[in-house]
Amino acid sequence: MAKEIKTIGILTSGGDAQGMNAAIRAAARSAMNRGVSVKGIMQGYSGLLKNEIVDLNAVSVGNIIHHGGTVLYTARCPEFIDPDPEKADAAIRKAADVAKSHGIDGLVVIGGDGSWKGAQKLSKYGINVVGIPGTIDLDIACTDYTIGFDSAVNIALEAVIRLRDTSGSHFRCSVLEVMGRHCGEIALWAGMCGGADAILIPEEPESANLENVLKVINENRARGKKHNIIVVSEGIGHSQELAKAIEAETGIESRATILGHVQRGGIPTARDIKHATMMGAYAVDLLLSGANNRVIAYRDAKYVDYDIDEALAMKRRPSFDILEVNHRVSTYR
Ligand code: ADP
Ligand code: F6P
Numbered sequence: 001m002a003k004e005i006k007t008i009g010i011l012t013s014g015g016d017a018q019g020m021n022a023a024i025r026a027a028a029r030s031a032m033n034r035g036v037s038v039k040g041i042m043q044g045y046s047g048l049l050k051n052e053i054v055d056l057n058a059v060s061v062g063n064i065i066h067h068g069g070t071v072l073y074t075a076r077c078p079e080f081i082d083p084d085p086e087k088a089d090a091a092i093r094k095a096a097d098v099a100k101s102h103g104i105d106g107l108v109v110i111g112g113d114g115s116w117k118g119a120q121k122l123s124k125y126g127i128n129v130v131g132i133p134g135t136i137d138l139d140i141a142c143t144d145y146t147i148g149f150d151s152a153v154n155i156a157l158e159a160v161i162r163l164r165d166t167s168g169s170h171f172r173c174s175v176l177e178v179m180g181r182h183c184g185e186i187a188l189w190a191g192m193c194g195g196a197d198a199i200l201i202p203e204e205p206e207s208a209n210l211e212n213v214l215k216v217i218n219e220n221r222a223r224g225k226k227h228n229i230i231v232v233s234e235g236i237g238h239s240q241e242l243a244k245a246i247e248a249e250t251g252i253e254s255r256a257t258i259l260g261h262v263q264r265g266g267i268p269t270a271r272d273i274k275h276a277t278m279m280g281a282y283a284v285d286l287l288l289s290g291a292n293n294r295v296i297a298y299r300d301a302k303y304v305d306y307d308i309d310e311a312l313a314m315k316r317r318p319s320f321d322i323l324e325v326n327h328r329v330s331t332y333r
Pocket of ligand 1: 013014015045075076077078079080081111112113114115116117118119121134135
C-alpha cells in the first residue's frame with residue numbers, strides 16, 4: 001500500500017531561476033488545501049543537513065508568485081557529491097534522517113538534473129521525492145521546458161536588442177556571452193530572435209570556428225551591413241579574446257559583453273509562472289498518490305512524469321534546427 005503523506009517538504013537547489021517562487025507557492029498551497037502540512041527547507045540540501053527547516057502556511061507563500069529568486073534560498077551542497085562515496089552516502093543518509101525528524105515523508109525538489117540526482121539518492125532512504133525542472137539553462141533531456149528559461153532568454157534577447165543600437169551607431173561588432181553552462185539553448189534562442197550574425201554553442205564546436213565566424217562577418221559587411229552581433233554561449237566562453245580576434249582580423253572595432261547573473265533575476269515571465277504553477281500542483285498530486293522517485297516534465301505540450309532513473313538516462317536533443325535556420329537567415333545575397 002502507498003505510504004500516506006501527511007507532511008511534505010519543499011526545497012530549491014542549484015542555481016536560482018525565475019519562477020521558483022511560483023512553484024513553491026503552488027506546491028505549498030495545493031498540499032495545504034488537501035490537509036497536508038508543509039515545511040520549507042532553506043538553502044537546498046545544505047539547509048536540510050543543517051536542519052534549517054521552517055513551517056510554511058498559506059500566508060507565508062503569499063505575495064511571492066511574481067518575484068524572482070527563491071524565498072527558500074538555494075545552494076549547491078558539496079557534501080552530497082563528496083568524491084569519497086562513503087562520505088557522500090553518509091551525508092545523504094543524514095539529510096534523510098533530518099527530514100524524517102520533521103515528519104517529512106514527501107519532498108518536492110525544484111532544481112536542475114544535478115538536484116534531481118540528490119533527490120534520487122534521498123528516495124533510497126525512505127523519502128518520497130518528486131523533482132520539478134527549475135533552471136534557466138533548458139539543459140534537461142526529458143523536458144521541453146525548464147522553469148526560468150523564458151525569463152532568462154528574454155533578458156538575453158533584450159541585451160542583444162540594446163547592443164544592436166549601440167553597435168549600429170558605431171559600426172561595431174558586438175560579442176555577447178550568455179549563460180547556459182554546457183548548454184547552448186539560451187544562446188540559440190536569444191541569438192536567433194535577436195538576429196545575430198552567428199551563434200556559438202558548445203554542442204556544435206564547428207559553430208565556434210573563427211574562420212566561419214569571420215566569413216559571416218565579412219560577407220555581411222560586404223553586402224552593406226553596418227554592425228554585427230555574435231552570440232556566444234558560456235560553454236564556448238573566451239568572448240573577450242574572440243572580440244579581439246575579430247577586430248584584429250577584420251579591422252572592425254569589436255566589443256565583448258558578458259551578461260552574467262543579470263539573466264537570473266527579475267520578474268518571471270507569464271510562461272515561467274504558468275509552468276511553475278502547473279508543475280508545483282502536479283508534484284503534490286504525484287506525492288499524494290503515493291508516487292516516489294519521479295520527476296515532472298513538459299513534453300509535447302503536456303505535463304508528464306518519469307521515473308528519475310529513466311529521466312536521467314535520456315539524451316538531450318539540442319536545438320540544432322535553430323542554428324541551421326539562423327545561419328540561413330543571418331546572411332543574404
Ligand atoms: P542543478 O540542480 O541546477 O543541475 P547542480 O548540478 O549544481 O545544479 O546540483 C545542485 C546540487 O545537487 C549539488 O550541489 C549537489 O548537492 C546535488 N547533486 C548534484 N549532483 C549530484 C549527484 N550526482 N549525487 C547527489 N547529489 C548531487
Ligand atoms: O545553472 C544556471 C547557471 O546560471 C548556469 O547558466 C551557469 O553556468 C551557472 O548557473 C552559474 O553558477 P553560479 O551562480 O554558481 O555562478
